Amino acid sequence: MSKCGGKDGCCATVAPVAPAAATAASPERAVFLIRNMDCPTEEKLIRGRLERMAGVDTLQFDLIRRELTVGHRLPSIAPLVAALTALDMAPAVISSAQDVGGAALAASPPRAAGLPPWLSLAASGLAALGAEAIAWNTGREHSGPVLVLALTAIACGGLGTLRKGWIALRNLSLNMNFLMSLAVLGALAIGQWPEAAMVIFLFALAERIEARSLEHARHAIRGMMALTPDTATVQAPSGDWLRVAAAQVQPGALARVMPGERIALDGVVAAGESTVNQAPITGESMPVAKLPGDAVFAGTINQQGTFDYTVTAPQSQSTLSRIVSSVQQAQGERAPTQRFVDRFAAVYIPVVVALAVLVAIVPPLVAGADAYAWLYKALVLLVIACPCALVISTPVTVVSGLAAAARQGILVKGGIYLELGRKLRAVALDKTGTLTQGTPQVTDVLVLSGDERTSRLRCAASLAALSTHPVSRALALYWQGERGDAALAPVARFEALPGRGVRGEVEGGMLYLGNARLVRELGLHDDELAASLAPLERDGKSVVVLCSATAALLVVAVADQVRGTSEEAVAQLRALGVRVVMLSGDNTDTAQAVGARLGIADVRGALLPEDKLRIIGALAAEHGAVGMVGDGVNDAPALARATVGFAMGAAGTDTAMETANVALMDDDLRKVAYFMRLSARAHAILVQNIALALAIKAVFLVLAVAGYSTLWMAVFADMGVSLMVVVNGLRLLRGPAPA
Numbered sequence: 039m040s041k042c043g044g045k046d047g048c049c050a051t052v053a054p055v056a057p058a059a060a061t062a063a064s065p066e067r068a069v070f071l072i073r074n075m076d077c078p079t080e081e082k083l084i085r086g087r088l089e090r091m092a093g094v095d096t097l098q099f100d101l102i103r104r105e106l107t108v109g110h111r112l113p114s115i116a117p118l119v120a121a122l123t124a125l126d127m128a129p130a131v132i133s134s135a136q137d138v139g140g141a142a143l144a145a146s147p148p149r150a151a152g153l154p155p156w157l158s159l160a161a162s163g164l165a166a167l168g169a170e171a172i173a174w175n176t177g178r179e180h181s182g183p184v185l186v187l188a189l190t191a192i193a194c195g196g197l198g199t200l201r202k203g204w205i206a207l208r209n210l211s212l213n214m215n216f217l218m219s220l221a222v223l224g225a226l227a228i229g230q231w232p233e234a235a236m237v238i239f240l241f242a243l244a245e246r247i248e249a250r251s252l253e254h255a256r257h258a259i260r261g262m263m264a265l266t267p268d269t270a271t272v273q274a275p276s277g278d279w280l281r282v283a284a285a286q287v288q289p290g291a292l293a294r295v296m297p298g299e300r301i302a303l304d305g306v307v308a309a310g311e312s313t314v315n316q317a318p319i320t321g322e323s324m325p326v327a328k329l330p331g332d333a334v335f336a337g338t339i340n341q342q343g344t345f346d347y348t349v350t351a352p353q354s355q356s357t358l359s360r361i362v363s364s365v366q367q368a369q370g371e372r373a374p375t376q377r378f379v380d381r382f383a384a385v386y387i388p389v390v391v392a393l394a395v396l397v398a399i400v401p402p403l404v405a406g407a408d409a410y411a412w413l414y415k416a417l418v419l420l421v422i423a424c425p426c427a428l429v430i431s432t433p434v435t436v437v438s439g440l441a442a443a444a445r446q447g448i449l450v451k452g453g454i455y456l457e458l459g460r461k462l463r464a465v466a467l468d469k470t471g472t473l474t475q476g477t478p479q480v481t482d483v484l485v486l487s488g489d490e491r492t493s494r495l496r497c498a499a500s501l502a503a504l505s506t507h508p509v510s511r512a513l514a515l516y517w518q519g520e521r522g523d524a525a526l527a528p529v530a531r532f533e534a535l536p537g538r539g540v541r542g543e544v545e546g547g548m549l550y551l552g553n554a555r556l557v558r559e560l561g562l563h564d565d566e567l568a569a570s571l572a573p574l575e576r577d578g579k580s581v582v583v584l585c586s587a588t589a590a591l592l593v594v595a596v597a598d599q600v601r602g603t604s605e606e607a608v609a610q611l612r613a614l615g616v617r618v619v620m621l622s623g624d625n626t627d628t629a630q631a632v633g634a635r636l637g638i639a640d641v642r643g644a645l646l647p648e649d650k651l652r653i654i655g656a657l658a659a660e661h662g663a664v665g666m667v668g669d670g671v672n673d674a675p676a677l678a679r680a681t682v683g684f685a686m687g688a689a690g691t692d693t694a695m696e697t698a699n700v701a702l703m704d705d706d707l708r709k710v711a712y713f714m715r716l717s718a719r720a721h722a723i724l725v726q727n728i729a730l731a732l733a734i735k736a737v738f739l740v741l742a743v744a745g746y747s748t749l750w751m752a753v754f755a756d757m758g759v760s761l762m763v764v765v766n767g768l769r770l771l772r773g774p775a776p777a
């Protein structure tokens with residue numbers, strides 16, 4: 039297994055093609071629908087062919103949608119089409135700046151015409167069985183009827199495999215189709231006709247079932263999209279409510295939802311109220327109350343009330359569609375295990391072919407053994423060596439894992455994060471907005487020296503009203519609640535001081551509003567002030583001080599509710615053996631008080647954003663892999679520095695969804711532990727599959743050399759393992775075991 043741990047480490051260098059960023063650098067992009075691409079084998083074939091072409095910069099595969107995006111600098115895409123057609127890939131152009139250059143696209147037919155696949159497969163199976171039966175009953179393998187039935191079986195079930203095998207050979211990309219073709223042709227050549235028929239039929243059957251399984255995993259993702267209704271009830275200019283196609287509705291339109299109806303578009307409640315089941319987006323089963331001003335999401339289910347909402351995004355840009363397309367893109371980027379398996383297969387197949395050749399030639403030549411028997415053994419070896427079980431199992435597992443996460447409201451931005459999750463030994467949690475709700479309320483107002491409460495509070499509120507920081511917002515709201523709309527003072531030269539507070543000129547004098555660090559920097563921190571702050575901070579309250587350039591004037595304390603799920607989330611992380619660290623820009627005593635309530639011993643307070651970044655770096659150096667959970671808005675650098683960055687409450691905010699490696703759609707911190715368990719489970723399944731596949735191959739290798747395995751037994755074993763690993767991978771769709 040790859041020992042690589044970091045996303046900026048060796049992994050990046052083995053990635054065959056860099057994602058999005060590199061694509062953007064290419065002058066031209068062409069997107070193809072590749073109808074005959076449904077497994078990594080075909081991806082490898084295409085990669086091998088196109089990567090060598092001059093003018094082709096990048097290739098991006100999306101096996102779920104069967105799309106290939108080529109970043110290139112060719113004057114026409116005709117050579118691309120020609121190359122894909124030569125690989126029998128039946129390409130269709132989805133989008134390209136240039137025309138096809140006369141290449142006759144329509145002429146490339148989708149996969150084999152004629153009988154429907156299952157029917158021809160059944161015919162192939164019957165013919166193969168018939169050939170076996172006749173050969174067995176008559177005791178003669180080489181009669182006319184046996185030959186006719188065997189050839190029928192191959193014609194009905196095996197032409198696709200033979201054709202792909204031939205294409206693979208011509209492109210010097212030895213894959214399993216090539217191995218099977220070689221085995222079948224070899225069996226025909228040495229007169230094992232019924233066996234040849236059986237082998238090709240079983241292989242075709244296995245391929246078909248595998249394709250269906252991958253389809254199943256893909257469906258789990260596409261199925262999420264099916265949740266959004268096709269139509270929405272929208273108000274026309276005339277004032278009438280009309281039922282229209284949701285895809286046609288523009289942002290700004292007013293839409294109405296009835297009780298029990300699914301919401302068709304993202305929007306903001308304009309009138310009415312209700313509760314909404316947001317499970318399709320966030321995975322949380324408790325309905326959420328919606329009042330005017332609250333955001334609603336396409337695909338979620340309205341409960342009892344009726345309400346109108348203003349549409350904020352077209353259907354194609356809804357949160358749900360962005361989740362789905364992000365998951366689809368994520369599975370196109372290859373996880374480390376997948377790359378390992380690819381590299382393994384690339385070395386392994388040529389080695390096996392060489393070994394088979396040796397087995398066929400050496401014993402007869404050197405020891406005078408029976409040439410026919412050893413040729414047969416060599417063919418069995420070829421079949422056993424088939425790596426489909428290995429090749430197919432990883433994408434199925436990764437796609438299943440991504441889909442299981444998405445269903446829980448966890449958006450994972452790539453298979454690599456699914457693999458890294460289990461390696462996290464330390465997780466840093468932001469305090470405000472992550473462990474706490476981030477909507478604090480004013481609890482205490484202390485006037486220092488003198489007695490001008492109202493005028494000082496007014497100055498503080500005037501500064502606070504200009505900031506969106508939670509502490510400032512609490513203060514501004516408090517003033518509004520106490521004084522109604524009593525006029526705020528005008529503020530000049532307003533400035534935010536990150537990690538400290540704000541400042542601005544009020545009524546001719548410069549005033550500062552901020553934390554203890556700010557007061558200390560102003561040189562106004564003394565024992566008296568410290569004594570008045572201490573009891574508030576010990577209570578876990580955030581304290582800000584209003585200061586002039588020469589004196590501290592007013593202390594305001596705000597208290598933030600700890601989220602109901604935080605304590606359990608911390609306990610779950612600890613149960614996984616993870617070191618939990620709290621990072622906060624708030625005063626140290628405050629942070630420690632909150633940490634004590636949640637069972638977090640390692641609390642770092644009074645941090646500036648660059649301190650957070652440094653601590654993440656230090657934790658990474660100490661533990662290897664470190665996670666960071668924040669809201670993704672002002673802690674983006676720390677999130678980016680972490681091995682896996684988690685953003686909370688991502689459903690509402692675009693930045694959070696974009697900056698994080700893993701976006702949690704709601705505010706439930708327990709999802710971090712869930713994600714880590716899912717990751718561990720995915721890893722266990724990947725290892726099980728690889729071990730299973732290799733073990734069964736090893737057993738049959740011994741049987742084959744000892745002469746106990748026939749060709750069709752070998753195919754049966756190969757098919758059995760392939761199916762077992764696929765079914766094993768699909769189990770991940772149900773998620774990890776509960777905590």
Ligand SMILES: Nc1ncnc2c1ncn2[C@@H]1O[C@H](COP(=O)(O)OP(=O)(O)OP(=O)(O)O)[C@@H](O)[C@H]1O
Nearest residue numbers: 468469470505507509510537538539553622623624
């Ligand atoms: N605009 C502001 N208005 C009022 N106080 C502020 C402002 N900006 C910062 N502060 C004060 O500085 C402290 C640190 O702010 P910072 O934004 O770095 O951390 P935070 O995001 O509030 O907390 P955490 O790091 O726990 O999430 C805050 O707790 C607050 O006391």
Ligand SMILES: [Zn+2]
Nearest residue numbers: 424425426756
């Ligand atoms: Zn196989």
